[in-house]
Amino acid sequence: MNKKLFRSCVTPVxxxxxxxIIGAILIxxxxxxxxTAYQAMLVGGLRDSDALLRTFQxxxxxxxxxxxVAFAFKAGLFNIGGQGQLLIGAVFAAGVGFGLDGLPMxxxxxxxxxxxxxxAAIWGGIAGALKATSGAHxxxxxxxxxxxxxxxxxxxSSSPWKDNSGDRIIARTPPIEPSAEIPTWGAxxxxxLLAILVAIMCWFVLERTTFGFQVKSVGFNKxxxxxxxxxxxxITASTMxxxxxxxxxxxxxxxxxxDGRFEAGVNVGLGFEGITIALxxxxxxxxxxxxxxxxxxxxxxxxxxxxxxDVAPEIxxxxxxxxxxxxxxxxxxxxxxxxxxxxxEDLKLGVGWGSK
Amino acid sequence: MxxxxxxxxxxxxxxxxxxxxxxxxxELKPGRILAxxxxxxxxxSTLVNMLxxxxxxxxxxxxxxxEVVNLQGPSDAIRRGIGMVHQHFQLVxxxxxxxxxxxxAEPKKLGLVDLPEARKRVxxxxxxxxxxxxxxxxxxxxxVGTQQRVEILKALYRNAEVLILDEPTAVLTPQETDHxxxxxxxxxxxxxxxxxxxxxxxxxxxxADDIVVLRNGQVVxxxxxxxxxxxxxxxxxxxxxxxxxxxxxxxxxxxxxxEVRNLEVDDDRSQRAVNNLSLKVRKGEILGIAGVExxxxxxxxxxxxxxxxxxxxxxxxxxxxxxxxxxxxxxSLGVGHIPEDREKHGVIGVYSVEENAMINRYHRKPFSxxxxxxxxxxxxxxxxxxxxxxxxxxxxxxxxxxLSGGNKQKLIVGREFSGEIKFLIAAQPTRGIxxxxxxxxHRSIVKKxxxxxxVLLVSAxxxxxxxxxxxxxxxxxxxxxxxxxxAEADRxxxxxxxxxVGVS
Ligand SMILES: Nc1ncnc2c1ncn2[C@@H]1O[C@H](COP(=O)(O)OP(=O)(O)OP(=O)(O)O)[C@@H](O)[C@H]1O
Ligand SMILES: [Mg+2]
Numbered sequence: 001m002n003k004k005l006f007r008s009c010v011t012p013v014x015x016x017x018x019x020x021i022i023g024a025i026l027i028x029x030x031x032x033x034x035x036t037a038y039q040a041m042l043v044g045g046l047r048d049s050d051a052l053l054r055t056f057q058x059x060x061x062x063x064x065x066x067x068x069v070a071f072a073f074k075a076g077l078f079n080i081g082g083q084g085q086l087l088i089g090a091v092f093a094a095g096v097g098f099g100l101d102g103l104p105m106x107x108x109x110x111x112x113x114x115x116x117x118x119x120a121a122i123w124g125g126i127a128g129a130l131k132a133t134s135g136a137h138x139x140x141x142x143x144x145x146x147x148x149x150x151x152x153x154x155x156x157s158s159s160p161w162k163d164n165s166g167d168r169i170i171a172r173t174p175p176i177e178p179s180a181e182i183p184t185w186g187a188x189x190x191x192x193l194l195a196i197l198v199a200i201m202c203w204f205v206l207e208r209t210t211f212g213f214q215v216k217s218v219g220f221n222k223x224x225x226x227x228x229x230x231x232x233x234x235i236t237a238s239t240m241x242x243x244x245x246x247x248x249x250x251x252x253x254x255x256x257x258x259d260g261r262f263e264a265g266v267n268v269g270l271g272f273e274g275i276t277i278a279l280x281x282x283x284x285x286x287x288x289x290x291x292x293x294x295x296x297x298x299x300x301x302x303x304x305x306x307x308x309x310d311v312a313p314e315i316x317x318x319x320x321x322x323x324x325x326x327x328x329x330x331x332x333x334x335x336x337x338x339x340x341x342x343x344x345e346d347l348k349l350g351v352g353w354g355s356k
Numbered sequence: 357m358x359x360x361x362x363x364x365x366x367x368x369x370x371x372x373x374x375x376x377x378x379x380x381x382x383e384l385k386p387g388r389i390l391a392x393x394x395x396x397x398x399x400x401s402t403l404v405n406m407l408x409x410x411x412x413x414x415x416x417x418x419x420x421x422x423e424v425v426n427l428q429g430p431s432d433a434i435r436r437g438i439g440m441v442h443q444h445f446q447l448v449x450x451x452x453x454x455x456x457x458x459x460x461a462e463p464k465k466l467g468l469v470d471l472p473e474a475r476k477r478v479x480x481x482x483x484x485x486x487x488x489x490x491x492x493x494x495x496x497x498x499x500v501g502t503q504q505r506v507e508i509l510k511a512l513y514r515n516a517e518v519l520i521l522d523e524p525t526a527v528l529t530p531q532e533t534d535h536x537x538x539x540x541x542x543x544x545x546x547x548x549x550x551x552x553x554x555x556x557x558x559x560x561x562x563x564a565d566d567i568v569v570l571r572n573g574q575v576v577x578x579x580x581x582x583x584x585x586x587x588x589x590x591x592x593x594x595x596x597x598x599x600x601x602x603x604x605x606x607x608x609x610x611x612x613x614x615e616v617r618n619l620e621v622d623d624d625r626s627q628r629a630v631n632n633l634s635l636k637v638r639k640g641e642i643l644g645i646a647g648v649e650x651x652x653x654x655x656x657x658x659x660x661x662x663x664x665x666x667x668x669x670x671x672x673x674x675x676x677x678x679x680x681x682x683x684x685x686x687x688s689l690g691v692g693h694i695p696e697d698r699e700k701h702g703v704i705g706v707y708s709v710e711e712n713a714m715i716n717r718y719h720r721k722p723f724s725x726x727x728x729x730x731x732x733x734x735x736x737x738x739x740x741x742x743x744x745x746x747x748x749x750x751x752x753x754x755x756x757x758x759l760s761g762g763n764k765q766k767l768i769v770g771r772e773f774s775g776e777i778k779f780l781i782a783a784q785p786t787r788g789i790x791x792x793x794x795x796x797x798h799r800s801i802v803k804k805x806x807x808x809x810x811v812l813l814v815s816a817x818x819x820x821x822x823x824x825x826x827x828x829x830x831x832x833x834x835x836x837x838x839x840x841x842x843a844e845a846d847r848x849x850x851x852x853x854x855x856x857v858g859v860s
Contacts, residue, residue: 208728208729209727209728209729210718210719210724210727210728210729211727213711213718213729214718216707217704217707217715220704220705220706220707221700221703221704221705223700223701224700224701224702224703224704224715225704226663226683226701227661227663227683227693227695227701227702227716228683228715228716228718229682229683229684229687229716229719230684231682231684
């Protein structure tokens with residue numbers, strides 16, 4: 001068992017290490033010291049409670065996005081629509097957050113979260129339902145829905161839900177009511193705890209429930225799943241809905257816990273990082289937590305790195321891209337590091353990327 | 357002159373929890389055919405996979421053309437003149453025969469694939485080895501036997517001097533098998549050596565020059581066809597005497613369980629495959645469907661089990677209409693189904709033995725309670741299936757993909773037999789299974805019948821049909837052309853009916 005755990009860690013750990021090494025070379029080539037830079041990054045993400053808070057806050061939507069992609073993977077689906085689902089979740093959570101008042105927190109906050117999750121579930125579910133009924137490929141549909149979601153949320157925040165106080169230039173909703181705000185306990189944002197809880201729930205659903213068994217069966221062998229009486233269409237649609245909901249929670253937590261409102265353009269790109277996280281975690285919901293924390297830490301430390309070592313914060317994006325490259329192409333990694341074939345573990349992630 | 361074309365010297369291969377081969381030595385001389393025999397899980401596939409460079413031996417060495425080699429992988433083996441035909445063909449279905457054969461070793465002109473040249477070379481091969489294949493046909497349109505010939509051509513195109521075939525005849529019709537054996541014989545006259553694995557003793561006696569029998573990863577005997585017989589080989593394989601025919605009493609048919617009326621079903625290419633077919637299977641009887649593969653068997657079975665839509669007609673199980681209902685609903689009426697294609701429908705390879713042992717009933721008690729999987733019940737059920745059906749697996753949580761082919765099949769059979777079954781559909785139930793296990797599965801099917809189940813048996817093995825069935829329906833071009841009482845069935849006559857002779 002431990003050996004297995006160790007083996008499944010090899011690829012991601014090596015990918016991260018290699019990404020950081022190449023990142024160091026790049027930093028050095030710019031005339032800065034990579035040691036100073038990485039030190040500053042760690043300090044910026046870990047030193048005190050402010051730094052930790054930043055890391056946790058950055059990690060939270062990454063974990064949700066990673067869970068969204070990982071969960072869909074299990075059914076052999078590739079959800080590229082995390083961005084759109086996140087925006088939908090963010091705007092509807094904010095909508096409920098500022099639109100209702102006079103509610104106690106125990107009602108208002110969950111209501112806003114659920115609104116965001118539910119709207120995003122529908123958003124993801126559309127792609128799933130289309131796949132189930134007409135065979136439309138979820139990659140294409142979710143990409144297109146990303147554009148729709150982008151425009152829809154732009155419109156909502158610049159027209160019907162626009163904040164008309166102040167200078168009125170920015171397309172954003174009014175601030176949410178305090179009763180819808182996700183609190184922070186010291187350095188610990190409650191949204192982060194929520195992400196961990198949801199990750200554990202995802203693991204539980206996949207490994208312990210009959211539903212999860214069906215999801216994985218569809219992902220591993222669709223024909224055998226059908227033979228066993230599993231309704232592929234129902235599982236496809238509901239998996240995409242769940243995946244959408246997970247990404248939507250990420251958006252909702254951003255609105256309710258970090259930004260305090262929805263603002264067009266603030267979360268752009270965030271939804272795509274879930275793919276890196278899920279790959280780094282090898283689609284394991286528990287492993288999504290450390291993967292999200294790691295990338296969150298790098299992002300949280302980026303500005304201090306710029307300030308202390310005079311390194312452009314974009315280097316973090318480059319490192320992230322390198323890590324993604326190495327986890328997605330383990331053959332290259334294996335070639336570089338010369339370690340032995342460890343076939344089946346890798347193959348699992350490949351399931352379902354094709355056209356079927 | 358090469359003495360040993362390919363061989364193994366005391367090779368040992370371990371997998372987690374199993375000693376797959378233990379100090380095995382074999383050798384193949386030019387122009388000879390070596391048959392590997394042995395029980396399911398004896399280590400035959402593992403052995404030939406080492407010869408082909410897919411696995412590296414833990415101990416011992418592989419010899420190619422009198423030289424000890426350290427194969428780096430299949431491409432290395434191919435470079436050294438070894439060709440292998442896998443049971444799952446490695447062909448690209450929408451591409452032509454020529455394209456498939458040259459793929460990866462294309463003749464080039466100005467950096468582009470020179471297809472006319474490729475076609476010429478393939479035609480040369482086709483004539484030289486008298487392998488009858490249309491080079492321009494699309495692979496997906498060819499019958500299985502012909503696809504296999506394409507695989508053989510692929511190996512020959514790469515100048516293979518050794519051909520390794522792992523259970524090549526399991527998916528072939530008797531005619532295709534005869535043809536293949538003839539092709540292999542012809543190849544040996546040109547100096548090619550052949551290693552082939554089969555569970556069919558008749559084939560071994562017909563064409564092998566040397567026979568090696570494995571058991572539990574060890575060589576337990578080496579013999580030749582002239583010095584052996586089916587019974588002797590069977591005994592050598594299993595280590596006890598095997599009943600090569602089925603003992604059973606006369607059936608006591610009861611009420612009708614399956615009724616099919618005027619059924620019409622299309623195949624994958626929307627061609628009518630089952631044509632106005634009607635049949636009945638009663639409680640307590642085994643109806644055998646005899647027929648050359650590809651005459652609608654698959655479509656018939658899939659329509660009855662809900663995996664394929666019916667275009668017209670009716671299917672009733674226990675007097676309930678189940679035409680075009682879901683597999684789940686049909687299974688819930690007490691229908692067990694041993695699917696024809698075990699890798700596609702029968703198992704989920706990455707799942708454990710445990711999970712595969714209950715995949716047809718995962719949603720029911722005791723495996724699922726209030727939406728949660730019940731590990732204890734799942735484990736204890738798997739234990740029973742594995743013990744009763746002698747599934748050779750190191751552990752219950754071993755991934756099924758690593759089991760030997762025959763042991764996967766035994767697991768599927770055991771799973772389907774372990775529920776309350778009123779009606780059993782067995783499609784090629786003993787494909788890829790060793791002779792000892794066949795005996796056991798045949799007895800189990802008869803036992804189910806005696807307990808009152810209705811059984812629909814579909815098999816490409818005429819012997820299996822004649823040995824097991826109480827009544828025999830002959831299927832030809834999607835129609836039942838004759839139904840015979842097994843007691844008075846005659847091999848010759850069925851053979852003719854299967855070929856469509858005397859069918860109006
Ligand atoms: N990749 C693998 N990983 C783990 N165990 C394996 C693997 N391949 C084979 N085995 C084990 O090695 C043993 C020998 O298997 P092998 O496939 O060689 O049997 P076989 O003689 O070909 O049987 P069959 O007639 O059923 O095809 C089996 O116990 C099997 O479970
Ligand atoms: Mg085998």
